[in-house]
Amino acid sequence: xSMNSPFYPVLLAGGSGTRFWPRSRRARAKQVLSLDGExxxxxxxxxxxxxxARLEKFWIITNDxxxxxxxxxxxxxxxxxxxxxxAARNTAPAAGLAAFLLERISPDAILxxxxxxxxxxxxxxxxxxxxKGIQLASQDSNIVVLGIPPTRxxxxxxxxxxxxxxxxxxxxxxRFTEKPNQVRAEEFIASRNFxxxxxxFLWKASTLAAAIREHLSETAPFLEQIAAAYGTSKFEAVFAxxxxxxxxxxxxxxxxxxxxxxxxxxxxxxxxxADFGWNDLGSWAALYDHQRxxxxxxxxxxxxxxxxxxxxGNYVYAPGRFVALVGVKDLxxxxxxxxxxxxxxxxxxxxSKVVKHLKDTSREELL
Amino acid sequence: xSMNSPFYPVLLAGGSGTRFWPRSRRARAKQVLSLDGExxxxxxxxxxxxxxARLEKFWIITNDxxxxxxxxxxxxxxxxxxxxxxAARNTAPAAGLAAFLLERISPDAILxxxxxxxxxxxxxxxxxxxxKGIQLASQDSNIVVLGIPPTRxxxxxxxxxxxxxxxxxxxxxxRFTEKPNQVRAEEFIASRNFxxxxxxFLWKASTLAAAIREHLSETAPFLEQIAAAYGTSKFEAVFAxxxxxxxxxxxxxxxxxxxxxxxxxxxxxxxxxADFGWNDLGSWAALYDHQRxxxxxxxxxxxxxxxxxxxxGNYVYAPGRFVALVGVKDLxxxxxxxxxxxxxxxxxxxxSKVVKHLKDTSREELL
Numbered sequence: 001x002s003m004n005s006p007f008y009p010v011l012l013a014g015g016s017g018t019r020f021w022p023r024s025r026r027a028r029a030k031q032v033l034s035l036d037g038e039x040x041x042x043x044x045x046x047x048x049x050x051x052x053a054r055l056e057k058f059w060i061i062t063n064d065x066x067x068x069x070x071x072x073x074x075x076x077x078x079x080x081x082x083x084x085x086x087a088a089r090n091t092a093p094a095a096g097l098a099a100f101l102l103e104r105i106s107p108d109a110i111l112x113x114x115x116x117x118x119x120x121x122x123x124x125x126x127x128x129x130x131x132k133g134i135q136l137a138s139q140d141s142n143i144v145v146l147g148i149p150p151t152r153x154x155x156x157x158x159x160x161x162x163x164x165x166x167x168x169x170x171x172x173x174x175r176f177t178e179k180p181n182q183v184r185a186e187e188f189i190a191s192r193n194f195x196x197x198x199x200x201f202l203w204k205a206s207t208l209a210a211a212i213r214e215h216l217s218e219t220a221p222f223l224e225q226i227a228a229a230y231g232t233s234k235f236e237a238v239f240a241x242x243x244x245x246x247x248x249x250x251x252x253x254x255x256x257x258x259x260x261x262x263x264x265x266x267x268x269x270x271x272x273x274a275d276f277g278w279n280d281l282g283s284w285a286a287l288y289d290h291q292r293x294x295x296x297x298x299x300x301x302x303x304x305x306x307x308x309x310x311x312x313g314n315y316v317y318a319p320g321r322f323v324a325l326v327g328v329k330d331l332x333x334x335x336x337x338x339x340x341x342x343x344x345x346x347x348x349x350x351x352s353k354v355v356k357h358l359k360d361t362s363r364e365e366l367l
Numbered sequence: 368x369s370m371n372s373p374f375y376p377v378l379l380a381g382g383s384g385t386r387f388w389p390r391s392r393r394a395r396a397k398q399v400l401s402l403d404g405e406x407x408x409x410x411x412x413x414x415x416x417x418x419x420a421r422l423e424k425f426w427i428i429t430n431d432x433x434x435x436x437x438x439x440x441x442x443x444x445x446x447x448x449x450x451x452x453x454a455a456r457n458t459a460p461a462a463g464l465a466a467f468l469l470e471r472i473s474p475d476a477i478l479x480x481x482x483x484x485x486x487x488x489x490x491x492x493x494x495x496x497x498x499k500g501i502q503l504a505s506q507d508s509n510i511v512v513l514g515i516p517p518t519r520x521x522x523x524x525x526x527x528x529x530x531x532x533x534x535x536x537x538x539x540x541x542r543f544t545e546k547p548n549q550v551r552a553e554e555f556i557a558s559r560n561f562x563x564x565x566x567x568f569l570w571k572a573s574t575l576a577a578a579i580r581e582h583l584s585e586t587a588p589f590l591e592q593i594a595a596a597y598g599t600s601k602f603e604a605v606f607a608x609x610x611x612x613x614x615x616x617x618x619x620x621x622x623x624x625x626x627x628x629x630x631x632x633x634x635x636x637x638x639x640x641a642d643f644g645w646n647d648l649g650s651w652a653a654l655y656d657h658q659r660x661x662x663x664x665x666x667x668x669x670x671x672x673x674x675x676x677x678x679x680g681n682y683v684y685a686p687g688r689f690v691a692l693v694g695v696k697d698l699x700x701x702x703x704x705x706x707x708x709x710x711x712x713x714x715x716x717x718x719s720k721v722v723k724h725l726k727d728t729s730r731e732e733l734l
Contacts, residue, residue, distance in 0.1 A: 305730075307721055307725075311709075314709070316709065321706055322707070323709070324709070326714050326718065328711060335685075338687075339691070340691070340700070341693070342678075342681070342695055343694055343695060347677075350694065357674050358674075
C-alpha cells in the first residue's frame with residue numbers, strides 16, 4: 001500500500017474496562033495494559049496497522065485519565081491527533097467526530113475504526129483483510145465490516161448475518177444483531193451464516209459523516225461544530241460544551257442496524273469474513289485461553305518462577321514472586337501492589353461486581 | 368507464686384518449621400512469627416509464663432539463624448540464657464543440657480519444658496495447671512506432663528494414656544504412645560482415657576538429669592561437659608564440639624516411653640489433664656480454625672480490607688492489600704514480598720513439599 005493511501009486508522013480507546021481489575025483501573029484501562037507480552041494492547045494495535053499508514057495518520061479517541069499514559073506509549077503519534085472526550089460517550093459520537101474531522105481533510109479519506117484492546121495472532125492475514133476493506137470502502141458509499149468466523153457459541157458478542165456473495169470473500173450484510181441469547185446463539189452457529197461483529201469498520205469519511213447526519217440528526221450538528229473548531233483556540237471549550245450533549249449510543253445501534261434494514265442490496269454494507277486469530281480478551285478466562293494456546297501445560301503463571309503440584313487450569317499473575325500452586329484447579333489469582341483478586345476462571349466475569357462494590361464504597365484509590 | 372519460686376521455664380525454640388511457608392523461613396521460623404496477633408508465638412509463650420517466673424529465670428534453646436530475631440523479640444531475657452545449638456538436635460539433648468545447667472544452679476530447680484510455638488486461649492487455666500505441676504514436680508522425683516483432652520480424631524500427635532487417679536485432676540501415666548494410625552486414634556478417643564501429649568513437662572533438674580544419665584548414657588557425659596564449661600571462655604568451643612555428638616532423639620522416645628514401661632506405680636510420671644484452649648497451630652488449616660473460632664464469618668482474611676462474594680471457608684494472608692474473593696471455597700492464599708502460596712485448607716500440609724522442592728532446586732533465598 002502506498003504511503004499516499006487515503007487510509008486513516010481511528011482507534012477507539014476511551015473504555016474504562018473493569019474486567020481486568022485489579023490490573024485495570026480508571027487510569028490504567030485494558031488498552032494501556034501489557035496483558036500478553038511486552039507491549040500494551042493499544043501499542044500492539046498501532047504496530048499491527050503501522051505497515052498500512054504513517055503514524056501521522058493515526059487518530060486516537062480516548063479520555064483525560066488515559067491521555068498521559070497514551071502519550072508515553074504512543075510518543076510518535078501527534079498529540080493533536082489524540083482527542084480526549086470531555087464526557088464518556090458510546091461509539092457513535094466518537095466515530096462521528098472522527099468522520100467530520102477527516103471529511104474536512106479529505107472527503108475520500110478512508111476511515112478505519114479499530115477497537116484498541118483486541119489481539120490478533122495472524123497479523124499478515126489481518127492486514128490483507130484490511131487492505132481489501134480499504135479498497136472496497138473507497139468505492140461508492142460502501143461500508144465494510146470485518147466478520148470473525150465463530151469458534152464457540154458466544155452470547156457476549158453482536159453478530160453479522162451474511163447475505164449474498166459479491167466476490168470471493170466478500171458478502172453483503174443482511175442484518176446486524178445484538179447479543180443473542182443462548183438458543184439464538186446456537187442457531188447462529190449452526191446456520192454457518194453468522195459471524196462475530198469485530199467492531200472493525202471501514203468507510204469513506206464522507207460516507208460515515210452522511211450516515212451520522214441521517215441517523216443522528218440532533219447529534220450531528222454538535223459534532224460538526226466541534227470539528228469546525230478543531231485547530232482553533234476555541235476547540236477545547238467547544239468540545240467540552242457540545243460533546244456531552246451528543247447522544248450516548250453505539251454506532252451499531254444508531255447507524256448500522258437501521259441502515260441494514262434497507263435491505264442488503266440498498267444498504268451497501270459488506271462483510272469480509274476473516275479468521276486472523278482475533279480475540280477481544282474480554283475476561284481473565286479469555287486471557288488464560290489466549291496465553292495457554294495449544295500448550296500441554298495447563299497452568300498459566302506470569303510470575304518470577306513457580307512450582308505446581310496437582311494443580312491444573314489456573315491463571316496466576318504475580319510479577320516477581322515465586323508462586324506455589326498445590327492442589328488447586330481453574331483459579332484466577334491476580335496480585336498488584338495494592339490488591340489481590342482470587343476467583344475462578346468460570347466466575348472471572350464477576351470481577352465487575354468487585355469494581356461496583358468499590359464504587360459503592362468510594363474506594364477511589366482502588367478504582 | 369512467690370518470686371523465689373524454684374521454677375525455670377525452658378523454651379524449646381530451635382525448630383525450623385516449614386509448615387507456614389512462605390511466611391516461615393529458616394530465619395523466620397514459626398516461633399518468631401506473629402501468626403494470630405501482634406506478638407510472635409514465642410513472645411506469647413513468654414507472656415503467658417511471665418506471672419510464674421522472673422525473666423532472668425527463662426532459658427531459650429534455639430539456633431544461630433533465629434538468635435538475632437529472638438534477641439530483638441525477647442530483649443529482656445538475658446542473652447546468656449539463649450543457647451544456640453551448634454547442630455540441630457531433637458528435644459532430648461536440648462532438655463538434657465538445660466537439666467545439667469540448672470542442676471548446677473540448684474538440684475531442686477523445677478524445670479518446665481515448653482514448646483515456643485503453641486497457642487493457649489485460657490491463660491489463667493493454663494497457669495493454674497502449671498502451678499499445680501510445679502508443686503507436683505517438686506515432690507520426690509515426679510515427672511509431670513500436661514495432657515490435652517482431645518477435641519477431634521488426630522493422627523498427628525502423640526497420646527498419653529491415663530492410669531489411676533491419685534488426686535482430683537491428677538492421674539498416673541500408664542503409657543506414652545507415638546502418633547497413632549486412624550483406627551487406633553479412633554479407639555483412643557472412644558476410650559476417653561487418652562489425652563494429647565502437649566509437649567509440656569515439669570520436673571526437678573536433678574530428676575531430668577538423672578533420667579538422661581540413665582537412658583542416654585553416651586550422650587549425658589557430653590551434655591555434662593558442656594554444662595560445666597558454661598560461663599567460661601571455653602564454652603562455645605566445647606558446645607560446638609560435643610553437642611553434634613549427642614544422640615538426635617526426642618525426649619519422649621529416649622526417656623518417657625521407656626520410663627513408663629516400669630509401670631505406672633514405679634515410673635512416677637503424672638498427667639494433669641487440662642483444657643486451656645491449646646492449639647499447636649500445625650498448619651495453615653489449623654491457623655484458620657483458630658482464627659475463625661466461633662465466628663459466623665467463614666472467611667479469615669488478614670489483609671488491608673476485603674470483599675467476598677459467594678466465597679466460604681478461605682484463609683487469606685495479604686497484609687496491606689485489598690482482597691477480593693469471588694466464588695472460591697476452602698482456599699489458603701498466602702502472600703509475602705517474594706512468594707505467593709495458593710492451596711486448599713485440606714492440602715495445606717503439602718506446603719512441606721514446596722519447601723522440599725525449593726531445597727532440591729537450591730532456591731536458598733526462598734527457604
